[in-house]
Amino acid sequence: MDSGLLWHFLFGRFVWGDLPVVKAWQDPTVSNVIAGGAGVIAVLGALSAAALITYLRAWRYLWTEWFTSLDHKKIGIMYICLAIVMMARGVIEAMLMRLQQDLAVNAPGILSPDHFAQFFSTHGTIMIFFVAMPLISGLINFAMPLQIGARDVAFPFLNSVGLWLSIGGAGLVMVSLVIGEFSTGGWSGYPPYTELAFNGGEGPDYWIWALTMSSLSAMLTGINFAVTIYKLRCPGMQWMRLPLFTWTSLCTAILMIFAMPPLTVATLLLAADRYLGMHFFTNDAGGNMMNYVNLFWLFGHPEVYILILPSFGIFSEVVSTFSSKQLYGYTSLVVATMVIAILSFTVWLHHFFTMGQSAAINSFFGIATMLIGIPTGVKIYNWAWTMFRGRVRYTAPMLFTISFMITFVIGGVSGIILATPSLDYMVHNTLFLVAHFHNMLIPGTLYGLMAGCQYWFPKAFGFRLAEKWGRIAVFFWVVGFYCAFMPLYVLGAAGAPRRTVEFTDPTFRPWLFIALCGALLIFAGFASLAMQVWSSYRQRASLTCPVGDPWDGRGLEWSIPAPAPEYNFATIPQVARRDAFYWRKLNDGAYKPADHYRDIEMPKNSACGVLFGLGLAIAFFGLVWHIWWMVAVFGLIAVIAGLARSFMRDLHEIIPAAKIEEEHRDWLAIAGAATAVPRVLEESPINEGLAICPE
């Protein structure tokens, strides 16, 4: 067989020159060396991680205790770990982009235009699909079943499948750093630029399949969460007794279910154009790029509400707990959440005001967009009123929340500006827009998710996080955010376009410099959080809180040990009111043994989810490089792994009642022996997780 044909069969359209390292060797520009270096770092990082695990002989442990687990808590933690790893790359990319723009005022800078385009494409794709979405899936996975008194989510196997689909998609994006190039079409991937005629290479294909994996994961996860909340609430947990985080999780899940299909359609139709020569979005033969734009933003707008609603729920929990006060205006918060969820399907055109519709249509969507500001405002007022006359404790989650309340409103106001079509014509696709959406995503989504991680960390691992580094992190994030993004409002209003590799106006320079400093401060914030985890782990003995209620919380999740047992609750709780656990603490009804313990049936581990997700990722890698045998083989493996589950029968294990009773009584003994701690001493080592309720 001709060696060229054999190569083509085995490796598709890959050639050695596609490796960034080879490219850097052949043409050592600064940009290429950075690209090559990044690939090398990624490979070294993966190898070091593998080496460390091998050294610690932890492969078996990781496989049996974590990777194949169907426990929602473990799956949640793994999602968050994925997000943190990907966030490191996203933040580094942000710093390099800021550096490039600061250097490249009437100068070429350090990144070539194509490379810079890959940067903003991966940055957006990673941050949305592989940082924010996994953080959200992770936190909801961890906390929501605990809040509703359930033992697990409705479909534990589907949960594992969703996790490994996400990991697979992230893997594709990481592999694009080492083999080939990523898309240069932005995280939105508009055709005809991303069509074969203009970008026939592997870039847009990496993007399409990574997104497909992420959106599939989100769809399945959304179904799981919605059915769990709908059907698995404990007795007495009526709708208007649900914690706010569960309400926002429900609305998020509904949005996931209905917003992912448009993305699936958009990306698969683009794939049809690219792989099958069809004409959905091409320049010729009847293609219409507006169809893509319309479909993408039918997804894109509800997506940003998916990103923000869980954080709103976390802020409700945090504000109530750390103001030592019941959440103000529960009903209006619930109604506001539902209104936001519904309205989010009526505003998508505001992402393309400038693309040719009449003023009447633009106005309709502009007004609808402004309307969403109202329920959001209601929420801000409710949180502020919750703090009013409460006894506020300034822990890191609370500091994130307060800074969110101020900073997010600024972003909301800039959103109202953008919602006005005539103003949007001035600032569309400028740095003003970039400032606006980061203003919503960082103080909104990210602060909330980071606060949530810190808030529920003790429940997951049995020890609190040390406050010192947490507060340092908040400082860096807040100052860093203002420095990095407020200048972008000025620059955008002055006309600086987004996604631009080089500027020509020297008056931009000071603002770009401040923005660069902001990016560095944000990186310091990210590093401080890592430091916080490391330092807390080192002093975990003094931070331990086995009784499980370090913050004097109100929800059911605080009524179980920390770390939470596999089966969550020794007996399924019965609730009679909102904040039932808090009321029980007040009335001396908490920490009581149960009348009757029963056997608990929990799902066994399963490798099928891992095989499905990773198999599909490899199949999609084959699609990117046109390695058809890889697509067939691994696609088949994935499908068989997924279907095999329905042929399996021995899927559960029983935890005997005697064991549960023993564990429960041991925990009650620890609670009995622990010192109850008033809020003022909550950060001291005496806090073992037993709270005294204020009189």
Add this chain to the structure above:
Amino acid sequence: MTSFRALRSDFLAYGTGYLLSLALTLGAFSVAYYRLAAPEVSLAVILVLGFVQIIVHMRCFLHLSWQRSAQSDLMLVLFSTLIIALMVGGTLIIFFNLRMRMM
């Protein structure tokens, strides 16, 4: 409910659904085949018959009803219909507008 009565009511549901759907299908195809009306009117009739047939399918084959046991499914379908109407309706309005402005 005895097993036989339950069985009979289920069978009637499927049977009625099938016969109604047959009739609605025949009606729609006849309008097209025999050119029973002008194109726009025909199209409207076909769409209406199709819509009715969907309801018949939902009621008879998918067992949607206002009963308590089927309520969550019915609410789900109605909500989905709302979302679909917003998405598809909005899409068609926008594209009609874009087409007009391109002429």
Add this chain to the structure above:
Amino acid sequence: MPRISEPELLHTGLNLDNYPPARLAQVESGVFGFWVFLMSDAVIFALLFGVFGTMIYASVAGAPTPDSEFKISATFRETMALLSSSFTYGLVSLSLKLGARRRWVALWLAVTFLLGAYFLDGEAHDFIDMFHVGAAPEHSGALSAFFVLVGTHGLHVTSGMIWILLMGAQMAIYGLDERVKINFIRLGLFWHFLDVVWVCIFSVVYLRGIVS
């Protein structure tokens, strides 16, 4: 979560009589979850219809329009086959309820499969005939929209057929235990849903094209 030792399911559709509340809740969530998935699938189809609606008139010189190639008799035969297969699947569900005799279930399942095969065969022939006259998806936007919409439905029917075969295998291996029955219910929802989508397709795609 279902266990083999539990009493067998005694229902069709979603009506559950004489069933312990705890099991009821678990079965309900298992079936409800599939309903939710079907709704997300419905949104995908709805958007493909939307794309079709905006592109059907985007034909080009040199390629036939989709409308010109539709044949009403073929469409009618395929419609009858799919509709009848929905009815015969109803008989599968009834057989499950009536003492759950494997033989009857297998019989009606086989009839459903054959009707589905007839549908797919007809559709495949229609597509091939269209390719022969140059009406292939890569020739115009309108054709792309047609083939992806109807083709996606066809792929779903194909998946349903594979699912029928898998259910036959599961029934042979495990009999009609609870998990098999829940999967039969889900397959039923899927199959009926596909006929609902076909009603939209023959109305909006084929008959509209024929009367215009």
